[in-house]
Amino acid sequence: MKGRDLPSYVHRRKRDGKLLFRKRYGAKITEITMQTQFPASAPIPFALHQERERLLNAPAPVVHGSTFxxxxxxxxxxxxxxxxxxxxxxxxxKHLSFLDEKIGHLEPKSIERFHVIQWRDTWAKKSPHTANYRLRILKIVMERAIDFGLLPTGGNRAKGVSEVKYEKRERLPWPDELIGAAREAADQRTRLLFELLLGTGQRIGDVLKMKWSDYDGEAISVRQAKTKTNLWIPAPQMLLQALANAPRRSVFILTNHAGTGPWSYRGAADGMMTLRRKIGAEAYDIHALRYTATAELARAGLEDDLIMAITGHKTHKMVQLYAGAARQKARARVANAAREQNKDRT
Structure with a gap:
């Protein structure tokens, strides 16, 4: 049987007649000796096709090397x-790719604590936030090196290296006047995105996955990708109106222009940025709408458990982070009113 008669990705090595599966994975061509072997003069057995399909659908083989x-x-x-x-x-x-490019050639056992500190400080010159995130990823990979037998137990030299301390820019809820301006200036699709983000208090990734089948006319059912929490979220009036006016061009509530799938993250982010620039809201990003939703619930005097039933936050600490400023203002107003009332009595 001639080599060209073999299925694609399968070839017969000339020097010994062995059948090999050959495929490109990224920049590398990998050859695997096939379990199904038969003489060149024999017809192709069905088992070869089965093995070929299994290899085609299998994950790319990993070479068990010793580098980072x-x-x-x-x-x-x-x-x-x-x-x-x-x-x-x-x-x-994103960070794994960076580390692979910069230190992928090193062996984990050659990485010392002073190396990690030097890298962290170099990264921090550009962005302390990025430096800290990258440090966390480095710690994770070094732990995996222990799991894979490339480092001894306790050999993670990144473990214990502290993150860079810096003054974080506080994320602020959207002011009422900018919420009103957004509703006036947004096109229909961006307005619907805005109302879904504000009305449900969910992350943009979860909002973009919402389908019309998740909406029962009163509330939207959500399974949060980050926490795996299932939520049933009643829609506030402005969201109900936006949903009632929205065309149903796809199974997704927010669809792409072709109506063939969900609106992409990049497209939605660009749409929101265009709106923010139009109304002068550059300082208030998409995730700030989750803060805004939490703050609105806190201003209504709701306790943490009720707020968590809407937002899906897993801890009271996170609710306090998101709602802290709004709750403090509301309580300060109550305290001040009580003080003024007491003055009138005296």
């Missing part, structure tokens, strides 16, 4: 990484 790059490769294929929420996975991959 190999550890990253194995970590990205691990169940732990696969189970991460899509947005978290995307964030991790």
């Amino acid at each position: 790059s190999h550890v990253i490769d194995r970590y990205e294929r691990s169940p732990e990484f696969v189970r991460l929420a899509p947005r978290t996975k995307a964030d991790y991959r």
